[in-house]
Amino acid sequence: MNWNNQDGNGPFGGFPFGGFPFGNGGSERREQRPSFPKVSLPFSRRTLFLLALLLAVAVGLPMIASFLADYYWYEAERITSVFWTRLLPQWALLGVFSAVAFVIVYPNLRAALRIARGIPGANDVLSLILNHKWSRWLPLAVGLFMAVSAGSDSMGQWQMILQFAHGGAFGVKDAIFGNDVGFYVFSLPFWNFLQNWLMDLLFNVLVVCGALYAFRLFSGARLGSVEIPRPVRAHALTLGAVLTALWGLSYVLQRYLLLYNPNGVVFGPGYTDIHATLLALSALAALAFAAAGLLLFAIRSNRSWKFIGIVVGIFVVCNVALRGLYPELVQRYIVVPNEFEKEKEYISNNIEATLHAYGMDKIETSEITPDAGLTVEDAAADPETLENMRLWDYRALLRSYKQLQEIRSYYDFSAIDIDRYTIGGKMRQVMLAPRELDLSGMQNRTWVNQHLEFTHGYGIVMNGAREVGQNGQPNLWIKDLPPVSAVDLPISQPQIYFGENPMSYAFVKTSVKEFDYPMGESNARSTYEGDGGVPIGSLWRRLVYTLAFGDSKILFSDVFTPESRVIYERNVRARLNRAAPFLTYDSDPYIAVIGGRIVWIVDAYTTSSLYPYSEPVGHRYRRGRLTGGINYIRNSVKCTVDAYDGHMKFYVIDEQDPIIACWRRIFPSLFTPGGEMSSELRAHLRYPRDLFSVQANIYRTYHMADPNTFYNKEDVWNTLQGEANEGTLSSYYVMNKLIGESKPEFLMMTPYTPVGRDNMISWMAGRCDGANYGKLVLYRFPKQTLIYGPNQISALINQTPEISAQLSLWSQRGSDVILGHLLVVPVNNSLLYVRPLYLKASQSDLPELKRVILSSGGHVVWDETFEGALEKLLNYRPGEQDASLSLPSGQTPQSGSQPALPAAGDSEIQALGRQAKNAWDRSQQALKSADWNAYGQAMGDLEKSLNAMFPQGIQ
Template identity: 50%
Template sequence: MKRFIWNPNRGDWAPQEGENRPGRKALHGLSLAALVISAFLLFAGGPTLVTFLTELLWYHEVGASQAFWIRIWPQALLFLVASVFSFLALYLNWRPALTRTALPDEMVLSSKTQRRLLFLAALAFALFQGAGARGHWEEALLFLNGTSFSVDDPLFGKDLSFYIFRLPFIAFLRQWLQGLLVLAFGGVALLSALGGASRGLQLPFPLSRTEKRHLSLLGAAIALLWALGFLLARYDLLYSPRGVTFGASYTDVFAELPALNILTGLTVALALLILVGLSRKTWKYAGIVLGLWALANIALRGAYPGVIQKYVVEPNEFQRERPFIEHNIKATLTAYDLHDLTSTAFEPSLTVTAQSLDANPDTVRNIRLWDEDTLLRSYRQLQEIRSYYDFGGVDIDRYDFDGDYRQVMLAARELDLTQLQNPTWVNRHLEFTHGYGLVMNPVNEVTTTGQPVLWVRDLPPRFSVPLTLERPQIYYGEKASSYALVRTTVHEFDYPMGEGNARTTYEGKGGIPVGSLWRRILFSLRLGDSELFFSDALTKDSRILIYRNVLERVQRIVPFLIVDGDPYMAVVDGRLLWIVDAYTATGRYPYSEPVNVRIGRSARSINYIRNSVKVTVDAYDGTVSFYAVDEKDPLLRAWRKIFPGLIQPAEAIGDDLRAHLRYPRDLFRIQGEIFRTYHMGDPNTFYNKEDVWTPAQDRQGKAVDPYYLMMRLEETSEFALISPFLPVGRNNMISWLAARSDGANYGELLLYRFPKQTLVYGPAQIEALIDQNPEISAQLSLWSQRGSDVIRGNVLVIPIDRAILYVQPLYLKSENSDLPELKRVIVASGNGIAWAETLEGALTALVGKGAAPETPVASSEKVLPQAPSLSGEASALARQAQEAWEASQRALREADWEGYGRTMTRLEALLRSLVEATAEEPVQAPAAAEPEL
């Protein structure tokens, strides 16, 4: 083995004289390796090319070719620039290091082979770096196109656009460059070590002056990027979870922030001293600074913040954290679009009167009697017509029928290919291609058999209202999951008709032409379906419909938006349109409280959201249209700059479409979850969590989902989404939140607060009082004994002027059938509980026009019976009634419902006896106190 010695005059290594060189060991099979790599790339890249070409054709079909290329070019450019830059940085650092090591040719490889391998290694690492950069195309585009929020953060005074649009990409660049320099440094160090090892030197290998200079320069550059990391970490304090609230806390500002500033300075000093060491030929001072840096990192970022938190903050937590709580409340309300909410004190009149019902006819005749799940069962039993049809879900909307403004429920009749009796390839893709029509009913009308009154029904659709449908076929929907081939030699099934079936041929503009041979090959490969290629049914006019699922179709065009998971159908200008809500969101809003959300197919943590875009998808031809409904949103403004022309302005929304836009439930749920705590604007109240709310709950403890209803908020009735709230740990209502959906008021949030000294029952309390009603309880037991399933509908809380009306439908379902029947309607208010077979009958009984109201259910005070000055038997009865009343209240406080029922029954009997004994006017039963459930 050849030995090398250090030559101090040359400052380099030199072989000892007289040593024999080992024989050269050449590489074999380089050509074979190149062939294998090429075959692998072709095999791996083939499917990618097929996917690319078919995606390009689809984007062209939906008119979004520009959006496709805007996504592709930044990715390609980032990959190319990052790869080239990485290759040059690595190769230009490693090649001189390889030359300086002077590895003997005969030791392992020839010099030429060494250079080739070095080139391949640099290329491989460069491609890896390029692939990592490619995935940050959205951050790069937002960095270049971000718009101002016109709001500064309270700590550093920077516009929020810096944190949301610019900081993410800057942080990525710093991390990416630091990783690249670490690779370069590691390669140079490794080559230097290999050179020493090849010469038979013992550890530690001495470095030449050139090697020291090279490694020092790389080390100084890494240190500077490290310092930049500490500098940027200061801004991350705005997302700190350390304190009472999210965002920079007292400890972050007065302990963590100074620590980061000191570490930034020490790291910069370390980089400078590394460079100074080059001229002085010593790194002693750099080593001292490195030691100080390590100690400072442990002390300042570990121990010091903990000491400040424990001994400065915790003993005086509210005083220390108050300004930061204020920052958090303000930022959170703004980020979730709750800052402009209108709050109003609601002084309830606990009794619903005939006058109030007469003054609100639109509200009364649009009271919903059908729960969505129950109505879906009825639809499936009554209107599926054939087993291969299905209704994916029930939607709630409103229509103006020649001046008659009505709330309706509807569902699209879609095709369910899993239920085909003969699921051949032709049936699945050529013949059964679409659903047909829809079913619609008013929310409050019932047939004599307890079924919904259908305004749109049957096949082909029959109408009882002034609606027209140009194209009832549904090629694109919620349940469509596979591709369809249209304009083939196979006539498509349209709908069942008598003994046969109606047939049709697709006439829409949707779909990608697949008449040519190469396109048939292309889509056969893409879909993995050889029958598409070999089928004789395709003609030169044939088209393939892909991405027919509404949510998937929208999400592929706008991957930067969160797409709502509940599209709803509307009849707009004679066509069936799916309306989809889309959201801009981020988790980078400083000081705003984050929440984990699941919207549609997206699950992520966010702390800012806007329903900025409305989307429509034509159910017949698949046309997708995007409309900006919140043009002030900075995130939407940035995306519209990136994708010009993709999202149309709000002015492009037609009047017929605008009449069907509604405030989305998913957004309302998120806002409700935030507002249950952040309605407390006072920092002290917020800190102590004195007035936390929770969504209203039913008797099973399940949260009441926000629901749509028609109600009069101002002069006229309007379509709104509401959610009642309860105090935590209680079941009485404390407030309700409404989101408006009609006209110029769309998007306004209204909060109505009940006085804390007034008892307003929540849904669970109403259900408890219904259970205690002897007549209702007995009838429910009787139905159950007869083999019927009693389905209790949701309790709806409906404001009628200043009164609160509670409505709960009751359904019966036979054990042998899945068809529910609306059997009774229960209504309740301050003047009692009543029920009847119809809503009108129940309301009549409640307000005293017909049957007497049942047990009273709401009062701001606990009314105790007054014992008159009587003697004898009457006085004894009065005393016993007083005792029974007190016993009932003890049972309530102890949640002894059985005991409460017994004592109330005894009280009722005693009062009847008292009436008979005194022969006076009837004595009213006392109002029930608040059930403490």
């Protein structure tokens, strides 16, 4: 058969490339088609049909039920628009991409089948298949399968494609190409996906067609005797040319991906990338397009395989030389000998981009010199900070809550939250926790108990951060069941149906009364009165949820009423993620009492890994869901979940974030403007811990704005390592009055120490209140001044003889000593180091606050109360106490040393003594009431009286 005939009389005549890919094939000679032997089946067609129908029902009904249950959930939450906006684009993408794939795949398979039939071959199985009367349906069947498979890959990209369609500008241009950052965040991912998708699809087509040709050509042929027909060659070269062109497009896109190069001096492109690799990629793109043209030319000109091999070889050699050799030579002989000068510009690009991407380009920085130690004047200037000093370590307090307030085994406190409330007209820092349901410890876990009766937790427990009751226990402001409150904070809806603990689905408004709390010999019960959950009163709804949950008792139980509802998706983070999976949620949801209701507040972030030049979050910065890979983050949304009815709100608090603006265009009904947030809710917003931890770690290096300092890593800082170091917290909330401010505010703060040293170099705070919410402030200390760091203070505490001896004595008596986290708290212009100490009997898990350790200016004191320790610290004068500790080894104080006698007469001495006693009493009264102005005045009067009594001092 003449494969090169182009006169229209051959099997592929009339097509300029020898019959590929379309055409009627001219007067094709058809071979006689052998038939397959008939096979008798053990089942009738009717039986097979019934089996197939049963299989379809068994698989399809649960899927339909799951779909309907999803829809009912979104309907109950009044966000069906979110359901359809998520679902319809996925199916639309499946349809569009499958159609595009089919248009590409089917003609190629049809042409390949037609060409393969014309190739002489052995009378084997492949020949039987190709010549069977059903074989004409093979391209359609295989094409549909490949098209749907390729189209399904697009369904998981619905978020990326919606962002491509609705994205906007950031208003910031990258330093290399001058494109708006929005191009890289919203558009570049789509073009990358499309290019890779097309390459994968065409490669699969080439593999399938190539396999068909290979089996046909080599069946019955001897080695070395195979001649590749011209239509096969034309088909393969056409596919190869298209793939090569797509490869060239990948080089064009890789030019932009240089902005994410992780292998340079900094993240992003350096000198070699811009002056060598970028040029190489542009040249390779041009070569790839030229190679694609040459492959098409080889079809028309009937060039030999040698020519094709030369084209491919030249391309491969150029790729190796331009991508590997040329950049390596530039790096080794141009950059390395003068690296800083060559990389300086790109280091500046990285610093600027990173600070902006993490929202740290507007941090307010000040330099201060702290006082040598806490003074009475500092205490008088900042009494609110001392009033709100946190004495309860969250670990010890959680143990106390569990022992004192869980009350029954089916309740649980999972975490301690820290917040602030106005109590008695003053802003007070508080610690609180919800009493959630936990049925893991229940002995009789029947279906009724788990899903109908024990459906919710109840109430909260709260104490002031500095409040200590009898026997070293927390002084609880809100406690017990039903809740008893010692402060003006009423809770009208104490039931908790949604929380942090994992909870199974629950049915409410049934004929079974729900358990509220134990009450004497009986139990208090109630019936749910909210509109949370999904209506399940009808038989149809119960059938749907029977299939969706795989629980037949839902269908056959007689406890349901027309008003019954099912409550599920009860973990607050999982609930929010189901409504808005494109947001990243903070690992620490916290509760607040808003209008008498318990409300969960969850911080939500918009993130991206595609901000040009920005340093990505590395492994050591991971916390919660903020894992490695992101290099842009904004806390754009504050979410609330009502603990009773589960209704969610997504408040947008950062209108300038382009990513949340994009999602608002996609889901306009989901978000609520931040301006509609109530003032009561706004008063409980916090700077989120996860965001602050990421920013604090980034700023360890990126506070160095000078490229030279940054390049040499001359001033890298460390944050405390938090949970890895049991003595310190990496970041924590405090009530504090910043320098220059008139009133205290709630802050998230962290201290910094230089790398390799333990002294403190600075501290950073995120502000939480009012118009200052979201602002970052940094206070630097002079490098020539020693400011004790937390680890140094911990060492001083451990080296204090009195403390060390007492700790040993307690341990010998069988008590467990628990040292709380050491907190560094600014007080006016001084730093106060606070560390609580707890004792716990070995046979009990109830810790008691036994001592409060304070330090300032390198001096360590402790006492049973914070007031007592503070008094010792404020009254401390160098040399008055522990004088023997500072003497050289082997020396002791002189035994004859006595105080100098007063110079005044007896009557005058008595008068001065009464004045001193009066001043002392006034100081103690002022100390108890935290009136630091009165305390300072009283101590001043005491000093005057003592100076008058001992004009020459104590010898």
